[in-house]
Amino acid sequence: MILVIGGGPAGRFAAVRLGNAGREVLLVEKGAIGGQCLNYGCMAVCALNDAARHMQRNREFAAAGILDGAPEIHFPALLGGMDRVQEKIRAVLDQETKNAGVEILYGSTARLDGRKVFIDGEEVEAEAVVIATGSVPAVPVVEGISLPGVYTAHTLPRMETLPGDLVIVGGGVQAAEFAYIFSMLGSRVTVLARSAFLKGLDPRLRRLALKELKDVDIKECAALNGVNGNERVESVSYGGNESETCRADAVLLAAGLVPNAAMIEGVEKGLKGEVRVNDRMETSVKGVYAAGDVTGGPFLTPVARLQGVVAAENILGIDRRFDPAAVPQSISLANELAFCTAGDDDGVEFSVPAPAGPGSFWSVPSGDTGIGKIRVDRESGEVRGVWAASPGAGIIATYMADAIRHRRTVHDLDGLLDVHPIPDGVHGLIGYAASWLRDHPKE
Numbered sequence: 001m002i003l004v005i006g007g008g009p010a011g012r013f014a015a016v017r018l019g020n021a022g023r024e025v026l027l028v029e030k031g032a033i034g035g036q037c038l039n040y041g042c043m044a045v046c047a048l049n050d051a052a053r054h055m056q057r058n059r060e061f062a063a064a065g066i067l068d069g070a071p072e073i074h075f076p077a078l079l080g081g082m083d084r085v086q087e088k089i090r091a092v093l094d095q096e097t098k099n100a101g102v103e104i105l106y107g108s109t110a111r112l113d114g115r116k117v118f119i120d121g122e123e124v125e126a127e128a129v130v131i132a133t134g135s136v137p138a139v140p141v142v143e144g145i146s147l148p149g150v151y152t153a154h155t156l157p158r159m160e161t162l163p164g165d166l167v168i169v170g171g172g173v174q175a176a177e178f179a180y181i182f183s184m185l186g187s188r189v190t191v192l193a194r195s196a197f198l199k200g201l202d203p204r205l206r207r208l209a210l211k212e213l214k215d216v217d218i219k220e221c222a223a224l225n226g227v228n229g230n231e232r233v234e235s236v237s238y239g240g241n242e243s244e245t246c247r248a249d250a251v252l253l254a255a256g257l258v259p260n261a262a263m264i265e266g267v268e269k270g271l272k273g274e275v276r277v278n279d280r281m282e283t284s285v286k287g288v289y290a291a292g293d294v295t296g297g298p299f300l301t302p303v304a305r306l307q308g309v310v311a312a313e314n315i316l317g318i319d320r321r322f323d324p325a326a327v328p329q330s331i332s333l334a335n336e337l338a339f340c341t342a343g344d345d346d347g348v349e350f351s352v353p354a355p356a357g358p359g360s361f362w363s364v365p366s367g368d369t370g371i372g373k374i375r376v377d378r379e380s381g382e383v384r385g386v387w388a389a390s391p392g393a394g395i396i397a398t399y400m401a402d403a404i405r406h407r408r409t410v411h412d413l414d415g416l417l418d419v420h421p422i423p424d425g426v427h428g429l430i431g432y433a434a435s436w437l438r439d440h441p442k443e
Helices: 009-020 035-039 042-063 075-099 173-185 203-212 301-315 393-405 426-439
Strands: 002-005 025-029 102-106 110-113 116-119 122-124 128-131 135-137 150-152 165-169 188-192 217-219 224-229 233-238 244-247 250-253 257-259 288-290 329-332 336-341 348-353 371-376 383-390
Touching: 002 009, 002 110, 009 025, 009 035, 009 075, 009 102, 009 128, 009 301, 035 042, 035 075, 035 301, 042 075, 042 173, 042 329, 075 102, 128 301, 165 173, 165 244, 173 188, 173 329, 203 336, 203 371, 203 383, 233 250, 288 301, 329 393, 336 393, 348 426, 371 426, 383 393, 393 426
Parallel strands: 002 025, 002 128, 025 102, 128 288, 150 250, 165 188, 165 250, 188 217
Antiparallel strands: 110 116, 116 122, 135 257, 224 233, 233 244, 329 336, 336 383, 348 371, 371 383
């Protein structure tokens, strides 16, 4: 029997791969199948972002006289509807996993100590183990952090009413996505970023993000010092030695994730508690593998899925390695802001405003259709980076990331025929870049 601990993307993909290969697999899941992505992360953001974009568009239509007034959001109904859809997806994943021949044990806790495995305190024998226990929200240790009204993505579904004043703690992707959502739903949102907000993001994408978050009060270099209140949250304190205070009906902690590895002992770990693995997803203990968020960042579902498959195939005796090069990412605001690079800054850059198309036609008056940008190697024409902001930027970034990994050139892709209309500017840049490189050979 092969034991998989955790039913998120990494564990489920590992279990299904092993089950489809005819192996006996037991998947232990303490909570709900689907892990961080389905229950608290990607799908929750999709659900709430859909509603936020709808509210934004309705207001724009009302301002243009196309609609007679804009509707109000019914926040409890939104969360309730989100949960019902998530439950349906859980049922699909459960059946899909069982159809692969995997036995799922819900509501139980698995613990590992080196090569010894315990389920609900009882030791069990396993031919191999895949640790896929995921991650949990990072919670700062400050006074008042346990007050009612302080939420993480895991506890957000318990929020009973839409906050009038919401403070979001964090300066990365998650903080930006929730800031957009709640500002569009009607909250007054303040973001406290410990350092710079969306630091490391391409400057043009960052400017677009800030434009889409124009109604959000973003405070940089503003570390959370404490949460204040009696029976529930009333305000937060932030800043340096001279701490400032701002009002808050609720606080949402969105300062990232940390590996969920407290129940894992006897294997080598890193400084942040992550389980260390090699490129076969093997831990320091023979026969014990790990995949997904528990191995450390970048905490992305596609990465976790691939790592789960790599672990499973090595258990099956197939030599497969995990290569994390050119991983596409995106931020969901009014547009998708997607990007992927080869990890260097060399090359010639080409950029253009994104054209109007599905989801962006009505953004033309405000100039918010987005951008397309690529970086190309000056000599070979290899694609070295892509940045896109549009309603479907994540799709173009996915395929351009594959081009980066396989060292495809703009000459290879020249003549690409797109589906028209398509609201992204990247596809048009490919042919232009190929022509420019032919007309301007490197001396």
